[in-house]
Amino acid sequence: MLTRVEEKLLQFITRFIAQNGHAPTLVEMGQALGIRSKGTVHRYVESLVDKGHLRRNGRGWRGVRLTGENDRRLTILPLQGRIAAGRPIEAIPGQREVNFSELLLGHDRYVLEVSGDSMIEAGILDGDMVVVRQADTADNGDIVVALIDNEEVTLKRLRRHGDRIELIPANSTLASMIYPADRVRIQGIVVGQLRLY
Amino acid sequence: MLTRVEEKLLQFITRFIAQNGHAPTLVEMGQALGIRSKGTVHRYVESLVDKGHLRRNGRGWRGVRLTGENDRRLTILPLQGRIAAGRPIEAIPGQREVNFSELLLGHDRYVLEVSGDSMIEAGILDGDMVVVRQADTADNGDIVVALIDNEEVTLKRLRRHGDRIELIPANSTLASMIYPADRVRIQGIVVGQLRLY
């Protein structure tokens, strides 16, 4: 169980190592946390080592490593930075976090595995999973799970034209389908997409 | 059997942990319930522990956890079925589940936001997030975070040619880059990709 400052420090060290290939010094950690005392920072590092989140790498400078047995926060991942071709990882100010539980784990969410290439140009590939929020209405532009004629279910982008509904694939080799509104029932809105390698 | 206030408190704690990743303090609980006395709140927490709905996690601050069933639900999403254009949702036999904590939330995982289109044909778009597992080696075909000349960081697919390393973008308008192995350091392997709408 980490305290707030320990958590912040561990995140900082993780990001620092990802960016620079080696650990920060105590003073650098202190600057990142707004602590002026090396001794205090040292106590936090010791605590993280004790708790198994860090490992000593000899006793030289910058001598800590990230290590194995770790029970990181259950549902929150640190958003460490932005990566672009040809640039160093850009730290994101304000320590943003990705909270899976809030975004994906509501009671009305479920996951579907996508089969087929009809949404490939929206970056949804065959085999990906989409997180769907149960809903019976949607806005223009939403990617929806739609039931057509109580028979077929499909994943498409939605556009309304008066009393007609256009279901637009994201694949230039496929054509849109247009139906009267009463033949289409919205079953859910895609709120996330997930792929595992 | 829980009293009314105990019920409200348990709901609050569950929601709080889902949102914040850690338990609230007594004062925070009190604010949520409209109770000004820490002592009173403490009595309810004790009662919930006694009745088995909460568990103590050491004796530090924010040191309570949910017990078994409540806890596990937070990181597991039901995988409902497979969706394909023109077919009903196909139920998947055996009620598969997607366990986020296992796949994405290891200690050595972190998230980067992707900027740029260099991996667009692999379904990784500008603004997506990738989950990276810290690693210093990778296999052919892995998508890696690579540090070049200790300066540039880039996200590319890896291929080794003897002592040379080819970094292949997934964008037909961009060319591969080939470097001697000693100029490239692998920083991590992409193990997942995530997009939020």
Next chain:
DNA sequence: CTGAAAAGAGAACTTTTAGAGAACATACAT
């Protein structure tokens, strides 16, 4: 109505977390 259970206030106390900084030890560059 009456008594027990539930609910709340708050005082007094202990423990944990947090930060500062001094003093000293060790590692690194030159």
Next chain:
DNA sequence: ATGTATGTTCTCTAAAAGTTCTCTTTTCAG
């Protein structure tokens, strides 16, 4: 080898959080 940056070990202080009490009020079944 030597100076400086860095790491280690302390002590002191304080704020925040948890714990243990006692007291009062409210609710509700019998």
